[in-house]
Amino acid sequence: MRNPFRPTFGASPYHWAGRSVVLEEFARSLDGYPGEPSRSMVIDGARGIGKTVLLTELEDIAAQHGWIVLRATGREDSVRTLVDTTIPAKITELAPPAGRTVTAVQVSGFRVDTELLDPTDPVPTLGTRMRDLLGLLTGTGVFITVDEVQDADPDNLSAIAVTHQDLIRDDHHVALAMAGLTHGINRLLDLPGTTFLRRARRFELGPLTDDDARAILLATAEDSKPIDADAADLAVDIARGYPYLVQLVGYLAWNRAGDRITRDDVAAVREETVRTMGSQVHAPSLKGVPPAQMAYLRAMADLIGDAPDVSSTEVAERIGKKPNEATDTRGKLLDRGLIEAPAWGRVAFTLPYLAEFLRTDNRTQRVS
Numbered sequence: 001m002r003n004p005f006r007p008t009f010g011a012s013p014y015h016w017a018g019r020s021v022v023l024e025e026f027a028r029s030l031d032g033y034p035g036e037p038s039r040s041m042v043i044d045g046a047r048g049i050g051k052t053v054l055l056t057e058l059e060d061i062a063a064q065h066g067w068i069v070l071r072a073t074g075r076e077d078s079v080r081t082l083v084d085t086t087i088p089a090k091i092t093e094l095a096p097p098a099g100r101t102v103t104a105v106q107v108s109g110f111r112v113d114t115e116l117l118d119p120t121d122p123v124p125t126l127g128t129r130m131r132d133l134l135g136l137l138t139g140t141g142v143f144i145t146v147d148e149v150q151d152a153d154p155d156n157l158s159a160i161a162v163t164h165q166d167l168i169r170d171d172h173h174v175a176l177a178m179a180g181l182t183h184g185i186n187r188l189l190d191l192p193g194t195t196f197l198r199r200a201r202r203f204e205l206g207p208l209t210d211d212d213a214r215a216i217l218l219a220t221a222e223d224s225k226p227i228d229a230d231a232a233d234l235a236v237d238i239a240r241g242y243p244y245l246v247q248l249v250g251y252l253a254w255n256r257a258g259d260r261i262t263r264d265d266v267a268a269v270r271e272e273t274v275r276t277m278g279s280q281v282h283a284p285s286l287k288g289v290p291p292a293q294m295a296y297l298r299a300m301a302d303l304i305g306d307a308p309d310v311s312s313t314e315v316a317e318r319i320g321k322k323p324n325e326a327t328d329t330r331g332k333l334l335d336r337g338l339i340e341a342p343a344w345g346r347v348a349f350t351l352p353y354l355a356e357f358l359r360t361d362n363r364t365q366r367v368s
Helices: 020-030 051-064 078-094 126-134 154-169 182-189 195-199 210-221 229-239 243-256 263-268 270-286 291-304 312-318 323-336 354-358
Strands: 040-044 068-073 100-106 111-116 142-147 174-180 201-204 346-349
Touching: 020 040, 020 051, 020 174, 040 051, 040 182, 040 195, 051 068, 051 142, 051 174, 068 078, 078 126, 078 154, 126 142, 126 154, 142 154, 154 174, 154 182, 154 195, 174 182, 182 195, 182 323, 210 229, 210 243, 229 243, 229 263, 243 263, 243 270, 263 270, 270 354, 291 312, 291 323, 291 346, 291 354, 312 323, 312 346
Parallel strands: 040 174, 040 201, 068 142, 142 174
Antiparallel strands: 100 111
């Protein structure tokens, strides 16, 4: 029997809950006119909050409507990949190439000579490639998704955004969704040529509600090893609304359980759940954070205890600074999406269990 939970980044869960407003708006927009507001989306949130999964769901909706889906990521030269590989492959699927013509045939030697019909063609751009692709479509359009925006080259993001805007102005059916950490989305909206994206639909993904998290757990486990009500309640409490944790605690408890997932099964995997969260989410999130910002985070972790937030003045004092002297460090951590300001003069962690992680030695578990 296969475990139905999927604690893998970017993998769509078998049962979906929450985020319905985003999916419904996008689906309606595909049946509308060029330039529909919900055909341009920017999605931000903390690591593991479900941005990549949401992009995948949007791609599935577009494909179901007959649209061509082009996927890009900020971790590569996205424009060059689209221009040289992704779009040409789609064009070839729709219309086999006719760019060469046979000029000579030698049957006995099986020799065929060909030549390019127009060797002086200009170097293709994202705009020309998109227009070539759109010219092959009738009644549908092209949907581009860009994930991990925070890692992308600014010139690539500008090129994609400007091309998207130009195609909208020419009444082409195009859609664009970009997703990333909050600081990456904020940077995107400040780039030259992307100001129109400030008018795009922006969705900041927050935690799932308890009801949504519980619905996911119950529906996912139902056809294999049903989860008891009190076990689901404990799993919801452990997950703290974080979609990755919902899948992870369900996955680990399912592996441990017999015919049903009990509260004891969930309680037994809590420590492993939190430890895995540390290695899979916290450690990558803290990679590259400068020492001054790490000192601020550790001070927060020491002071916050089990409370939801802590005074920013107290944090500044803990690192030996006046509140105004720590403002820049605090602002950079806000931009990174590692902390948030729930109220004036207060700071909180955006990732569940990050305080606990910072209070430990943060080392990856070794096995022998």
